Amino acid sequence: MLTRARKRLVAGLVALVALSGVTLVVAPTAQAAGTTEYVYSAAMHRNVPVRIIDGGGGGPKPTLYVLDGLRAPNNSSGWLINTDVDRYMVGKGTNVAIPFGGAGSFYTDWERSDPKLGVNKWETFLTRELPAYMKARHNSDNRRNGIAGLSMSGTSALNLASRHPGFYDAVASYSGYPTVTAPGFTQGIQVAVAQTGGNPTNMWGFFPAGEWFANDPFLSANNLAGKHVYLSSGSGLGSKYDSSVNPTSGNFDPVKFSQMVPLETAASVSTQLYIPRVALVPGVKLTTHVTPDGVHWWDYWQNDFKQSWNTTFRPAFF
Numbered sequence: 001m002l003t004r005a006r007k008r009l010v011a012g013l014v015a016l017v018a019l020s021g022v023t024l025v026v027a028p029t030a031q032a033a034g035t036t037e038y039v040y041s042a043a044m045h046r047n048v049p050v051r052i053i054d055g056g057g058g059g060p061k062p063t064l065y066v067l068d069g070l071r072a073p074n075n076s077s078g079w080l081i082n083t084d085v086d087r088y089m090v091g092k093g094t095n096v097a098i099p100f101g102g103a104g105s106f107y108t109d110w111e112r113s114d115p116k117l118g119v120n121k122w123e124t125f126l127t128r129e130l131p132a133y134m135k136a137r138h139n140s141d142n143r144r145n146g147i148a149g150l151s152m153s154g155t156s157a158l159n160l161a162s163r164h165p166g167f168y169d170a171v172a173s174y175s176g177y178p179t180v181t182a183p184g185f186t187q188g189i190q191v192a193v194a195q196t197g198g199n200p201t202n203m204w205g206f207f208p209a210g211e212w213f214a215n216d217p218f219l220s221a222n223n224l225a226g227k228h229v230y231l232s233s234g235s236g237l238g239s240k241y242d243s244s245v246n247p248t249s250g251n252f253d254p255v256k257f258s259q260m261v262p263l264e265t266a267a268s269v270s271t272q273l274y275i276p277r278v279a280l281v282p283g284v285k286l287t288t289h290v291t292p293d294g295v296h297w298w299d300y301w302q303n304d305f306k307q308s309w310n311t312t313f314r315p316a317f318f
Contacts, residue, residue: 033087039133043121053096062144062317063095067153074101082298104196107156116197146170146313150301158217170228170316172308174301175267178274180216226283228316230308234294236265241299263296287311
């Protein structure tokens, strides 16, 4: 159980989480190795752009679904803008599908259409519509499947894997928040959705009613029995890649600090609360990577993705 002081700390941190990250500067788009295809979603009444890296070869292939963060753009993905994952996955014998969009959606099926964010039926898209497309067009076997996400979508990846254990064999969360209904985190999620222009009550209803508890990975962790699970986070206490987030540095940048440090501190709290919970699940194949440094940024997530490929997804697929 969280102490009262820790509850207040978490609540404050998560509020900062939701309010920060609004003006992060992104790097130029990396050279692409996959192709962008448009997959029609009957549930959302529109075409969804998806970057697809075909696994090649003649036989049926596993598929890894990779989700974006809170500010996911509609015409690209942070994974393509800020990492080399697109090229890294070439030749791995695995289809990779990176959908564009989903900002503020938590990649879930919303209870109602939202005036700003529209119709969100991402759970339906990711577990039914996109897999059917991948099977028909890229020979996915729809038997060996994995899902990965960062920050907002780290929560989503764990939630989807827990809600659909018959579909996913492996899941990775990088700096996610898998304690959805813990004190402070519910409020942080509500503020995060609002910061993207959405009404959080349209997502899972009014807390504590609605679908909040049904979408908490902490509560459904037992469904990951026998699965491969990867969990990572930093501490928020500085970055080995960027000295400007260190308050004692001569080039300290308070804006970057406010964007990257509270986000990762809250992710660290949530992830470390979740780790002992999932570690008790029978047969789970758990890999954790919690580092003493690390802020909420792509340098860490790119490395974590590659580590999770080697420790979690490849062993689950082959």
